[in-house]
Each structure stands twice: as structure tokens, then as C-alpha cells.
Amino acid sequence: MTPTLPLSAAALPRAPLRPLDEALAELLSSASPLVGADSVSTFDADGRVLAVDLVSSLDVPGHDNSSMDGYAVRSADFLQTDVLQVTQRIAAGSHGHALEPLAAARIFTGAPIPPGADAVVMQEDTEALSDGRVRLLTPPSPGQWVRRRGEDVARGAVVLPRGERLSPASLGLAASIGFARLQVSRPVRVALFSTGDELVMPGDVAPADMPVGAIYNSNRFFLRALLMRLGCQVTDMGIVPDRLDATVQSLAEASAQHDLILTSGGVSVGEEDHIKPAVQALGELTLWQLAIKPGKPFAYGRIQSASTAPRAHFIGLPGNPVSSFVTFMLLVRPFLLRLQGATELAPQALPAVARFSWPKADKRREFLRVRRLPSGGLELYANQSSGVLTSAVWGDGLVDNPPGQTIGPGDVVRYLPFASLLC
Amino acid sequence: MTPTLPLSAAALPRAPLRPLDEALAELLSSASPLVGADSVSTFDADGRVLAVDLVSSLDVPGHDNSSMDGYAVRSADFLQTDVLQVTQRIAAGSHGHALEPLAAARIFTGAPIPPGADAVVMQEDTEALSDGRVRLLTPPSPGQWVRRRGEDVARGAVVLPRGERLSPASLGLAASIGFARLQVSRPVRVALFSTGDELVMPGDVAPADMPVGAIYNSNRFFLRALLMRLGCQVTDMGIVPDRLDATVQSLAEASAQHDLILTSGGVSVGEEDHIKPAVQALGELTLWQLAIKPGKPFAYGRIQSASTAPRAHFIGLPGNPVSSFVTFMLLVRPFLLRLQGATELAPQALPAVARFSWPKADKRREFLRVRRLPSGGLELYANQSSGVLTSAVWGDGLVDNPPGQTIGPGDVVRYLPFASLLC
Numbered sequence: 001m002t003p004t005l006p007l008s009a010a011a012l013p014r015a016p017l018r019p020l021d022e023a024l025a026e027l028l029s030s031a032s033p034l035v036g037a038d039s040v041s042t043f044d045a046d047g048r049v050l051a052v053d054l055v056s057s058l059d060v061p062g063h064d065n066s067s068m069d070g071y072a073v074r075s076a077d078f079l080q081t082d083v084l085q086v087t088q089r090i091a092a093g094s095h096g097h098a099l100e101p102l103a104a105a106r107i108f109t110g111a112p113i114p115p116g117a118d119a120v121v122m123q124e125d126t127e128a129l130s131d132g133r134v135r136l137l138t139p140p141s142p143g144q145w146v147r148r149r150g151e152d153v154a155r156g157a158v159v160l161p162r163g164e165r166l167s168p169a170s171l172g173l174a175a176s177i178g179f180a181r182l183q184v185s186r187p188v189r190v191a192l193f194s195t196g197d198e199l200v201m202p203g204d205v206a207p208a209d210m211p212v213g214a215i216y217n218s219n220r221f222f223l224r225a226l227l228m229r230l231g232c233q234v235t236d237m238g239i240v241p242d243r244l245d246a247t248v249q250s251l252a253e254a255s256a257q258h259d260l261i262l263t264s265g266g267v268s269v270g271e272e273d274h275i276k277p278a279v280q281a282l283g284e285l286t287l288w289q290l291a292i293k294p295g296k297p298f299a300y301g302r303i304q305s306a307s308t309a310p311r312a313h314f315i316g317l318p319g320n321p322v323s324s325f326v327t328f329m330l331l332v333r334p335f336l337l338r339l340q341g342a343t344e345l346a347p348q349a350l351p352a353v354a355r356f357s358w359p360k361a362d363k364r365r366e367f368l369r370v371r372r373l374p375s376g377g378l379e380l381y382a383n384q385s386s387g388v389l390t391s392a393v394w395g396d397g398l399v400d401n402p403p404g405q406t407i408g409p410g411d412v413v414r415y416l417p418f419a420s421l422l423c
Numbered sequence: 424m425t426p427t428l429p430l431s432a433a434a435l436p437r438a439p440l441r442p443l444d445e446a447l448a449e450l451l452s453s454a455s456p457l458v459g460a461d462s463v464s465t466f467d468a469d470g471r472v473l474a475v476d477l478v479s480s481l482d483v484p485g486h487d488n489s490s491m492d493g494y495a496v497r498s499a500d501f502l503q504t505d506v507l508q509v510t511q512r513i514a515a516g517s518h519g520h521a522l523e524p525l526a527a528a529r530i531f532t533g534a535p536i537p538p539g540a541d542a543v544v545m546q547e548d549t550e551a552l553s554d555g556r557v558r559l560l561t562p563p564s565p566g567q568w569v570r571r572r573g574e575d576v577a578r579g580a581v582v583l584p585r586g587e588r589l590s591p592a593s594l595g596l597a598a599s600i601g602f603a604r605l606q607v608s609r610p611v612r613v614a615l616f617s618t619g620d621e622l623v624m625p626g627d628v629a630p631a632d633m634p635v636g637a638i639y640n641s642n643r644f645f646l647r648a649l650l651m652r653l654g655c656q657v658t659d660m661g662i663v664p665d666r667l668d669a670t671v672q673s674l675a676e677a678s679a680q681h682d683l684i685l686t687s688g689g690v691s692v693g694e695e696d697h698i699k700p701a702v703q704a705l706g707e708l709t710l711w712q713l714a715i716k717p718g719k720p721f722a723y724g725r726i727q728s729a730s731t732a733p734r735a736h737f738i739g740l741p742g743n744p745v746s747s748f749v750t751f752m753l754l755v756r757p758f759l760l761r762l763q764g765a766t767e768l769a770p771q772a773l774p775a776v777a778r779f780s781w782p783k784a785d786k787r788r789e790f791l792r793v794r795r796l797p798s799g800g801l802e803l804y805a806n807q808s809s810g811v812l813t814s815a816v817w818g819d820g821l822v823d824n825p826p827g828q829t830i831g832p833g834d835v836v837r838y839l840p841f842a843s844l845l846c
Contacts (some may be wrong), residue, residue, distance in 0.1 A: 042625065043659075046648040058630040061638065067743070067809070093620035093665075095635045109742060110621050112636045152811045160816070168652070168845060169815035172645035172744055176638070176812060180626025197516035198533050202465065203603025207481040212518045213535045215484065215599070222595035225469040229591070236466075242516075319532060320490070321595055348819070348842060350773060351799045376774045386490070388575045389599060392592035393583070396771070419771060419842040422591060 017291035020365055024331055027300055030313070033341035034259060036186045042174050045166050047231045047423075048184035049340040054160040056177040059150035063095075063112040068145040071104040071126055072096075072117035075140040082136045083129065090114060104134050113146055120145035153177055163343035185340040190227050191254035191312075193237035194220050195247065195266040195275060196319060201239065218389060219264040219317075219324045226328055227262075229423050230336050242266075247278035252305035255282065255312035259339060262332065265319030267299040275316050279303055285314070291403065293364040294323040294386035298331065313339075321389040326367050326398070329421040348420035349400065351412050356380035358407035365403050369395035370415070378415060397421075440714035443788055447754055450723055453736070456764035457682060459609045465597050468589050470654045470846075471607035472763040477583040479600040482573035486518075486535040491568040494527040494549055495519075495540035498563040505559045506552065513537060527557050536569055543568035576600055586766035608763040613650050614677035614735075616660035617643050618670065618689040618698060619742060624662065641812060642687040642740075642747045649751055650685070652846055653759045665689075670701035675728040678705065678735035682762060685755065688742030690722040702726055702737050714826065716787040717746040717809035721754065736762075744812040749790050749821070752844040771843035772823065774835050779803035781830035788826050792818035793838070801838060820844075 037051035066072060073084060084104040090096040096105050096114035104121075105114050113120070119140040127135040153159055159177060160170055166184070174182060199217040200210065210216075217239060227234045235258065240250045247266075254261045266275035267287065276299070279285040285301035299316030315332060317324045334345035355377035358368065369391035370378040378399065381391040397417040399407070407413060460474035489495060496507060507527040513519040519528050519537035527544075528537050536543070542563040550558040576582055582600060583593055589607070597605060622640040623633065633639075640662060650657045658681065663673045670689075677684045689698035690710065699722070702708040708724035722739030738755060740747045757768035778800035781791065792814035793801040801822065804814040820840040822830070830836060 042644055043647055046651065058633065062633060063635060065636075091620070091665075093622075093636050110619065110636075110638065147808065151806065151808065152813055159813070167816070167841070168645040168648035169748060169812060169841075171648050172641040172748070173812045173816050175625045175644040176641035176744070178625045178628075178630040178633075178639050180624070196533065197514070199516075201603070202598045202601045205601075207601040210481065210485060210601075212486060213488070213516050213533075215533065216601050218595040218599035221465055221598040222591040224466055225591035225594050228469065242514075321599070325592060325595070348795065348840065349799075350775070350795070352773070372771065372773070376772075383574065385570065385574065389592060389596045390575055390582070393590070393596050417771065417840070417842065418590070418592075419840065419846065423842065423846060 017289050017296075017364065020290055020292050020330065023288055023290055023298070024334065027331055027335055028338050028345070030300070031335050031338040034186060034188065034339050037183045038186050039181050040184055042171055042179055042182050045171055045174075045182045045184055046168060047229075048166050048182070049337070049342045050160055050162055050164045050166060051183040051185050051341065053158045053162050054174055054177075054179065054182070056153045056155055056157050056159050058153075058177060059155050060153040060176050061147050061149055061151065064149050065110055065112050065147050066107045066120045066145060067109060067147045068120050068122040069108050070120050070122040070145065071134055071136070072099060072107040072113050072120050073104050073136070073140055074099060074101060074117060075119040075142045075144070077102050078136060078139050083133050084136065086132060086134055088114065118142045118146070161343070163341050165337070165342050165344060188230075188232045188260060188336050188339050189235070189258045190232045191235045191237050191258040191261045192220060192223055192227065192263075193250060193254075194239045194264050195242060195273070196239070197242045199239045218321055219319070222321075222325060223262065223264060223317075223328060226333070226422065227336075230333065231340070232336065242274060244274040244277055247274040248281050251278055251282055251303055251314070255303045255305050256309055258312050260313045260315060260336070261303065262315050262317065264317040264324045267297045267316035267318060275299065279314050279316075283311070283314070290327070291364045292326075292330070293362055293366045294318075294320060295327040295330070295367070296323070296364070298327055320386040322369075322386040322392055325389070325392050330367070333421065347416050350415050350417065352415035353377045354399070354407050354411045354413050355409055356407065357409060358401065361404045361406045363403055366401040368399040368401055370399050371396040378413065440712050440719075440787065443713055443715050443753065446711055446713055446721070447757065450754055450758055451761050451768070453723070454758050454761040457609060457611065457762050460606045461609050462604050463607055465594055465602055465605050468594055468597075468605045468607055469591060470652075471589050471605070472760070472765045473583055473585055473587045473589060474606040474608050474764065476581045476585050477597055477600075477602065477605070479576045479578055479580050479582050481600060482578045483576040483599050484570050484572055484574065487572050488533055488535050488570050489530045489543045489568060490532060490570045491543055491545040492531050493543050493545040493568065494557055494559070495522060495530040495536050495543050496527050496559070496563055497522060497524060497540060498542040498565045498567070500525050501559060501562050506556050507559065509555060509557055511537065541565045541569070584766070586764050588760070588765050588767060611653075611655045611683060611759050611762050612658070612681045613655045613683045613685055614658045614660050614681040615643060615646055615650065615685050616673060616677075617662045617687050618665060618696070619662070620665045622662045641744055642742070645744075645748060646685065646687060646740075646751060649756070649845065650759075653756065654763070655759060665697060667697040667700055670697040671704050674701050674705055674726055674737070678726045678728050679732055681735050683736045683738060683759070684726065685738050685740065687740040687747045690720045690739035690741060698722065698739050702739075706734070706737070708737065713750070714787045715749075715753070716785055716789045717741075717743060718750040718753070718790070719746070719787070721750055743809040745792075745809040745815055748812070748815050753790070756844065770839050773838050773840065775838035776800045777822070777830050777834045777836050778832055779830070780832060781824065784827045784829045786826055789824040791822040791824055793822050794819040801836065
């Protein structure tokens with residue numbers, strides 16, 4: 001039974017909730033791309049962000065060539081005869097001479113088309129005759145099985161632009177135009193720590209011996225993995241005790257050598273949190289109450305250990321595991337990509353059909369843990385509490401649900417697959 | 424102009440085209456999970472496959488605790504008064520004593536709920552009075568802001584099953600129940616090489632000096648990156664000359680130390696290919712003509728250097744870059760996951776709406792390079808030639824188009840995002 005006395009929440013001044021998009025835009029405006037690029041082997045550049053436009057100095061393919069094993073022919077010859085003299089043999093890596101009329105060149109995949117020929121008949125569509133000639137079993141059409149010079153890449157073209165995050169396919173493309181090394185932005189150096197006297201590291205205390213109120217630190221495990229997937233150099237600074245002096249010292253040390261200091265816990269309004277005064281002692285801090293669920297408290301600041309020292313970014317994530325996980329994906333991921341100079345920051349969002357009910361609207365924008373059914377629809381994890389990390393393991397993505405919105409079966413929702421948020 | 428003589432392709436016997444699903448099932452039936460597991464730090468287990476069920480030996484949370492900073496109260500007290508005496512203070516990591524009637528406990532996020540209390544009123548919904556008491560500004564409902572013991576994980580539950588591929592969130596979950604180390608299947612050892620005398624390594628020859636018929640090797644760059652993303656230990660064996668003796672020697676050497684030998688090129692029907700006789704000299708080989716486009720030729724075999732030597736898997740991918748890329752994702756990726764004992768092998772497929780025309784049906788199942796429009800529909804890369812790697816860089820996924828199927832704007836198609844095929 002809930003009493004209904006006329007006491008309003010409005011009796012106390014509240015920090016206004018900030019819309020996510022507004023907070024993200026402000027965060028990104030603080031993220032100037034880092035100065036300095038690395039030259040790395042193209043083999044090792046997967047996931048890195050290109051620091052310069054990649055311009056091709058050649059056509060790919062460099063010559064018209066065969067995309068099949070077979071015979072290069074003059075297609076018009078077929079109007080006269082289906083049997084041709086084989087006058088040359090062109091393997092990949094070699095090159096032939098001009099093809100005479102009513103003749104064929106034995107040719108292999110990747111080998112250049114000889115002058116005069118305009119089509120390739122694949123081997124399976126031919127019959128080798130005992131006298132060395134070849135019979136064509138299908139009529140060749142001009143251009144058939146010929147890969148044109150420059151079809152893949154034209155000389156002078158920007159093949160991959162600055163700011164492109166490199167994928168396996170783009171490494172292959174860079175190699176195909178002769179780049180053995182690539183200029184990429186340097187990795188972001190991140191110092192990672194957790195705060196909270198209740199935290200115990202797995203391995204330090206056995207489950208049976210856990211004291212009342214103690215919990216295992218889990219945030220640092222997934223935060224580190226998420227940072228590694230984004231190509232960061234991570235320094236793990238461990239668990240910082242809930243004391244102001246210890247927190248100030250950790251932050252000052254970290255700021256000298258890192259681009260970003262990332263913490264989880266210690267950013268809510270409770271007085272046990274020493275993150276705020278510690279960051280403020282070393283620089284500036286903005287505490288945000290984000291209008292999202294999970295993930296309301298979020299802190300951004302800049303710190304430096306001395307006026308002449310480098311200035312590091314500070315981001316404080318909420319301590320609840322799911323809140324920490326979600327705010328990392330929505331805010332820290334694009335922030336880190338921007339620091340690397342990447343142009344594509346938004347995760348892939350797809351329309352999908354809900355196969356569940358979410359009857360209670362929230363005033364905050366919600367990120368619900370869901371997974372795809374074999375039918376293509378989405379099912380909801382029953383417990384959407386932010387303390388329940390199992391929802392993020394069970395799920396394969398988030399539904400981005402606008403404020404004040406309920407969801408019913410059959411509704412089309414905005415689905416963010418983890419696959420595109422985690423890399 | 425195409426001549427139309429009555430010559431039929433059926434005049435020659437052809438190898439029958441094999442459906443992809445049938446070929447994949449046969450390939451997977453050869454992939455027994457590797458023997459042997461590694462014990463790795465939970466910090467380093469992202470992407471690895473769990474070798475044993477992970478069973479929790481504790482409840483998470485271990486005790487009912489507060490999910491907010493605020494005051495733990497007896498909710499029924501609010502029927503009598505909205506002002507409570509603050510009789511104790513419970514920080515995260517400490518624990519309180521039984522809460523008296525008409526009293527409140529100052530409590531912080533993560534701290535255990537004291538006996539007697541059944542709700543938490545968050546700090547923002549209270550007013551601290553000058554005499555040390557607290558006024559509740561909103562009525563508490565039973566259970567409010569309380570995280571229940573075992574809500575996340577119940578003791579004895581299998582939290583992560585054997586065969587689960589670990590993600591950042593699952594590392595966090597494993598840590599939250601006290602696992603500092605995890606038993607995971609060992610990495611797959613893969614020897615990677617390319618064949619083809621036309622291949623030149625980027626950096627070895629400048630673009631301006633490329634001889635006629637020469638092309639830069641690009642497949643090894645993306646294949647290596649794809650293998651690394653799947654957690655493989657990759658040995659790069661370079662480009663093997665187009666000679667039988669060299670090919671046999673490379674395969675024999677590689678088979679002794681690797682689980683899989685992966686090549687690209689040399690599996691089509693051309694007589695310049697020495698892969699087939701080389702693999703056959705050392706074991707067995709099946710050449711498949713897959714009923715897919717791109718990616719028709721595909722080879723699978725087993726080889727060993729001597730009767731007492733270990734037997735390695737052999738997979739030969741087509742040499743065309745896009746064919747090689749697509750067959751890796753569709754066949755090699757699930758094969759490697761199965762070798763690691765993973766249970767989830769299929770990529771994420773989603774229904775999506777085509778915003779393009781594909782008017783010419785093919786008898787083979789096609790994998791078209793597409794990318795998502797901001798509207799959520801899909802657009803098609805204009806040049807779907809298998810030599811054109813730019814399509815895989817431009818695109819963000821594949822449309823899996825059944826044999827004999829045309830596509831028109833508005834049709835719902837099966838979309839495979841690269842994000843789920845590349846990890």
C-alpha cells in the first residue's frame with residue numbers, strides 16, 4: 001500500500017536531466033583529434049583510423065585481364081566458326097602477343113588479355129580437340145569474363161579517406177594498390193580505475209570468504225575489453241580507495257601520461273564519492289544527469305597535475321555494471337573514435353519488430369536489453385535492472401526507446417546490435 | 424551482338440554445383456573441436472571460447488542492497504510520519520544493524536539494506552533537517568531502490584555455458600562471480616599462404632615499376648586480419664611459387680605445426696594450379712564448385728607430412744579478392760569457431776528492405792554487397808564483380824539472395840551485416 005500524502009518531488013531543486021544527444025554533442029566538441037600519427041605495417045592496421053587520404057598511383061587491375069581459366073578470343077569470330085587454332089598460352093604473371101583472327105589464346109585467371117581479343121570463354125565451355133585446336137561450346141559475348149583496367153580502382157582516386165576506420169577489407173584494398181605501410185592516428189592512452197571500498201578483485205578473496213557488503217569488481221573487466229577493441233593502450237590503475245587524498249594522487253599521476261582517465265563509480269550525488277572534489281582539485285568537472293535509463297550519472301572533466309603538465313580528459317561512468325556498459329557504448333565509444341580522428345562515430349541502428357510489451361513509459365530515453373528471435377523480431381530480457389549484467393550477456397543489442405514511449409508486440413523499434421557497438 | 428548457334432553448355436559434363444548449406448554442413452562435420460584448453464586471465468579472455476561451464480558459487484548481489492544514495496526506511500512508517508530519525512549510516516563496503524521503527528539509515532549505493540528496512544528513498548527525494556532528522560518528500564513503496572540478493576546471479580547456476588564465445592559483458596559477468604581466470608579452448612594455429620606467380624608484395628615493387636600482369640597481393644592482408652579477429656595464431660608463409668615441388672614442401676612444413684592451412688588462389692580448374700596435386704600428394708582433397716556467387720571454387724582437404732605426423736586441415740579459397748572474402752566469412756569463420764568448440768556459428772541475419780533493383784536472377788545463391796541507407800533500407804554497390812574489393816569496403820554487409828531470385832525496390836531481403844561476420 002502506497003501512501004499518497006501531498007508531498008511533491010518538486011519541493012526540492014533538481015539538476016535538470018540532459019538529453020543524450022545534447023550531452024554527446026558537448027562531449028564530442030571537447031574531443032579534438034590527438035596530435036601525432038603512427039606509420040604501421042598494413043598487416044597490423046586493422047581497426048586503426050587513417051591519418052591521411054590514401055590515393056592510388058595505379059589502376060587496378062593494371063590491364064584488362066581474364067577472370068576465368070579458359071580461352072581469350074575475338075568474339076566476332078564465332079560468327080564464322082566455333083573451332084579455333086590455339087596460338088599462344090598466357091599464364092598469370094606473363095603476357096601474350098596480339099591475337100590473330102580465328103585464333104584463341106589459352107589463358108588463365110588473372111592473365112592479361114592479349115591485344116585483339118575481347119572476350120574469354122571459360123574452360124568448362126570449351127572442348128580441346130585432339131589436333132590441338134579448341135571448340136567453343138557457347139557463344140562468347142564481347143567483354144565476357146574480362147576484368148577491365150581500373151575497374152576496381154582508378155589511378156589518382158582517393159581510395160580510402162582520412163578518418164576511415166580500417167577493416168580487414170580496407171587493408172586488402174590498401175595492399176592492392178601497393179601500400180605496405182599506412183599512416184594511422186596514434187592509439188588513445190587510457191588510464192582505467194574503479195572506485196569503491198566495497199570492491200574486491202576476483203582471485204583476491206574466494207567466493208566463500210566474501211565479507212558482507214563486498215562485491216567483486218566487474219566493470220574494469222568489460223571496460224578494459226571495450227577499450228582494447230577500440231585500439232586503446234590501457235593502463236589498469238586498479239581500485240582506488242574511497243579517500244580524497246588517494247583519489248587526487250591517482251588522478252594526478254594518471255593525467256601526466258594519458259589522454260583519458262576513465263573511472264566507474266563515484267559520480268552519483270552521494271557524499272561518499274571523492275571523484276568530484278578530486279577532479280575539481282586538479283581541473284574542472286561537469287556532472288551530468290543524463291535523461292537516459294540505464295546510465296543517469298555521468299561526469300566529464302579535464303585535469304592536469306601542474307600548470308605546465310599535459311591536460312587529460314576525465315570521464316566518470318556510473319558504478320552500476322549495466323549503466324557503465326551502456327554509457328560506454330553510447331558516449332565513450334564515439335568520444336574515443338573522435339580522438340582518433342574517425343569520421344564515422346554513430347553505431348549502426350536498424351529498424352526491428354518488437355515481440356514484447358513494454359507497457360510502462362519512462363520520462364527518460366531507455367536502452368532496453370533485447371535479443372533477436374529466429375523470426376527476426378526482438379524479445380526482451382525480463383529483468384531490466386541496471387545492476388543485472390546478465391541482461392547484457394543474454395542480449396545481442398539494445399532497443400533505443402524514446403522518452404514517454406510504450407512498446408507493444410508488432411511495433412517497429414530502433415535496434416542497436418551489440419556487434420556494431422562493440423567494435 | 425551475340426551469335427545464337429545451337430551449341431549447348433550441356434555438351435560437356437560439368438561438376439555439379441553444391442548448395443552452400445550442404446557444403447557447410449560437410450565442412451563442419453570434419454571440424455572436431457581441438458583438444459586442449461588454456462587457463463587465461465579473465466582480463467585477456469575477450470573473444471575466446473569457454474571450455475567448461477561456468478558455475479556460480481555465490482549469489483549476486485550477495486545481500487539485498489541499495490541501488491541509490493539515500494535513506495533505507497520501513498515503508499509502512501510513512502503512514503505515520505514523513506520525518507524520521509537518522510540512527511545509522513551504512514556506506515558501501517560496511518554493514519548496518521537492525522533498523523528501529525520510525526528511523527532511517529543513511530545509505531549509499533551498493534551498501535547492504537539493514538534488517539527491518541524494506542525500501543530506499545533516494546537522496547533527491549528527501550530533505551535533511553537542521554536537527555539531524557530527515558524528511559521524506561515522496562512516499563516509499565516496498566522494495567523501491569533495493570537490489571535483491573541473487574537478482575543478477577543465483578548460486579549454483581550455470582552463468583556461462585561451455586562453448587560460449589566470450590564478450591566484454593561476459594568477462595564482466597565472470598568477474599562478478601569471482602573468476603579471475605577462465606578455461607578457454609586453445610587458439611587455432613593457422614598457416615596462411617597465397618599462390619600465384621603474378622603476385623607481388625606491396626613494398627617489394629613500387630607501383631610505377633609493376634610489370635605487366637603483376638598484381639599486388641591483397642588477400643593475405645584481409646585474411647590475416649580476419650583470422651586475428653577470430654583469435655587465431657597466424658603464421659604467414661608468404662607467396663608460394665606456382666611450382667608443384669615448392670607447393671608440396673610448403674604444405675608439408677606447415678602441416679606439422681598447424682591446425683589449418685589456408686590458401687587463396689589455385690583452386691580453380693586451370694592447369695596452372697599446383698595446389699590440388701600437392702594436397703593430394705600429402706593426403707586427400709575435395710574440390711567443390713559451390714552454388715554461390717561470388718565464391719564458386721572451394722577446396723577442403725586433410726594433409727600430413729608423414730604417416731606419424733599430425734594431420735592438418737586444408738582449406739583453399741578462390742583467388743579473386745571478393746570471392747575469398749565472402750567464402751571466408753561464410754565457411755571458414757564457422758569452421759574456425761567449431762574448432763574452438765563454439766556453439767553459436769551462424770552470423771546474425773536481419774530482414775531489411777531493398778532500395779535497389781536486381782533484375783537478373785542467377786542460378787547460384789548470391790551474396791550482394793550492400794550498405795544501409797539512413798532510412799534503414801539497403802542500397803547496392805554498382806559493380807558486383809568479384810575482382811572489385813572496393814565493394815567490400817564501401818558496403819557494410821551482404822544480401823543473401825536465393826537462387827533464381829530477382830529483387831525490386833521495397834522487397835524484404837536477408838541482410839548479413841559485416842559487423843556480425845567479421846567478429
